[in-house]
Amino acid sequence: MLLPLSIPSPNWNGFSIGPFSIRAYALCILLGIVLALWMTAIRLKRRGVDPGIVIDVAFWAVPLGVIFARAYHVLTHPTDYFFAGADPWAVVRIWDGGIAIFGAMIGGLLGIWIGTRIAGIRFSAFLDAVAPAMLLAQAVGRLGNWFNHELFGVPTDLPWGLEIPVDNPVFPHGLPATTLFHPLFLYEAIWNVVGCLVLIWASRKFSLQWGRTLALYAVWYGVGRYFLEGLRIDPTELVLGIQINQLVAGVFAVFGVVLFIFLTRRHPGLEPSPYLPGREPVVSPADQADSGESAQDAQDESELSKSHVESEVKSVEVPVAPATSTLGEADKA
Numbered sequence: 001m002l003l004p005l006s007i008p009s010p011n012w013n014g015f016s017i018g019p020f021s022i023r024a025y026a027l028c029i030l031l032g033i034v035l036a037l038w039m040t041a042i043r044l045k046r047r048g049v050d051p052g053i054v055i056d057v058a059f060w061a062v063p064l065g066v067i068f069a070r071a072y073h074v075l076t077h078p079t080d081y082f083f084a085g086a087d088p089w090a091v092v093r094i095w096d097g098g099i100a101i102f103g104a105m106i107g108g109l110l111g112i113w114i115g116t117r118i119a120g121i122r123f124s125a126f127l128d129a130v131a132p133a134m135l136l137a138q139a140v141g142r143l144g145n146w147f148n149h150e151l152f153g154v155p156t157d158l159p160w161g162l163e164i165p166v167d168n169p170v171f172p173h174g175l176p177a178t179t180l181f182h183p184l185f186l187y188e189a190i191w192n193v194v195g196c197l198v199l200i201w202a203s204r205k206f207s208l209q210w211g212r213t214l215a216l217y218a219v220w221y222g223v224g225r226y227f228l229e230g231l232r233i234d235p236t237e238l239v240l241g242i243q244i245n246q247l248v249a250g251v252f253a254v255f256g257v258v259l260f261i262f263l264t265r266r267h268p269g270l271e272p273s274p275y276l277p278g279r280e281p282v283v284s285p286a287d288q289a290d291s292g293e294s295a296q297d298a299q300d301e302s303e304l305s306k307s308h309v310e311s312e313v314k315s316v317e318v319p320v321a322p323a324t325s326t327l328g329e330a331d332k333a
Contacts, residue, residue: 005159007183009168013147023095028144032137033062039133040126047129047274049121050281057115057126065108070094072103076237076244096148101138101225102248108134120279124211125271131217132199138221139192145185153182153231162186172233182231191224210267211259218256225249 014023037058041051074081074091077098081091090096112130116123145151150170152162161180164171172179198220203213229246237244273280 006180007160007162007186009149009163009165010147021095024147025144026095028147029099029141032140033058035140036130036133036137039136040130043129043133044121044126044274047125049125049274053119053121056119057112057121060115060118061108061111064111065104066094066099068107068110069099069101069104072100072106073098076100078237100245101221102245102252120276122271122274122276124209124214125274127211128203128209128213131213132196132203134217135192135196135199135221139189139196142185142189142192146183150234151185151188152233153184153228154233155179156182158182160186170234181233184228184231188224188228191228192221195220195224207270209271210263212263215256215260215263218259219253220256222249222251222253222256226253 010024012024014021014025014027016022037054041054044054045051070092080098109127112126113123116126142151149164149168152164155161155175157180160183162183164179164181166177195217199213199216202208202216208216226246226249229243229249232243232245239247275281
């Protein structure tokens, strides 16, 4: 350890079971996916949706998200994979690290659109449910970068700087072995956890539907990622003099603002149902009977309560003398 409060890089990054190697990076991603599915299922259940539908949608969203995430990373880091003597299989060795969240978003959205169409769920309803869960999954997945000794920033003298072994291939040449770096993986993980809590609070406080929770996710993640990209020591390709990931993050945040305003004006109210029109679940005869009995019980209780109140009112009524007798006595006087 270089400093009392510095963050060491772990020496362990996985284990083997026979001929198979299990990487910590992959375990972090899988744990993030599981937590995201769990949270999404809970949020959908609160809207009356069968939580099992999350698995049906994930069947499409997860594989496409992983494929697009890897493709995006490779295309934005071409010099790492395409050079004289490069191993062509390195492009598909995702377990060595290297996926891009923006690519995962593209593939994941495509998979969610396919899955929700098949399941009969509104695309917007599912996106609102999964938005906070994505931030949670991303936060957990960033721990995988720590095990892989990647996603760190420029040198820093802050006490929580990240230690990177000097013999690590990603260690910048010419710097002292005691150099500490900004732990960008940790910064983003914290930012994502806070964002997850903010989105959950905002969606409940303001009843955000019609995709507005997802729009808020785009703003939150885009803003955070834009500034973090500026600290990276392994910049991506430049577009118009700007790192492509930083440019995409800025565009993503602006897109979220525009989308939020557009959806608020177009859909000022709430969604009529989380299901697509005509795709609501069919209620079985047994459920209908139970529902009918419950409704009848509620009606009986209501009538009984009404009868009880009326009897109480009658018991406290005060007799009033007929007006005619009073007038008659006044005439006689």
